[in-house]
Amino acid sequence: MEIFVKAKPKSKIEKVEKIDENHFEVWVKEPPVEGRANFAIIKALADYFNVKMSEVRLKSGFTSRNKKFDVGI
Secondary structure (H helix, E strand, C coil), X not given: CEEEEEEECCCCCCXXXXXXCCEXXXXXXXXXXXXXXXHHHHXXXXXXXXXXXXXXXXXXXXXXXXXXXXXXX
């Protein structure tokens, strides 16, 4: 399943909010330095979809707030 994520790094809270079927907003506490925010987003999405972290792949948007992920459900 392909989803689109708007990242909110350096947030005070951590949560995943579903906007519509394929669009989500993800707040994480990690800063966007050395891929730490991307890793935190992958972990948050894996918890949200109840899958392993290895089943969540970042396809595009490595340095952007708008990202595309492939989630193996």
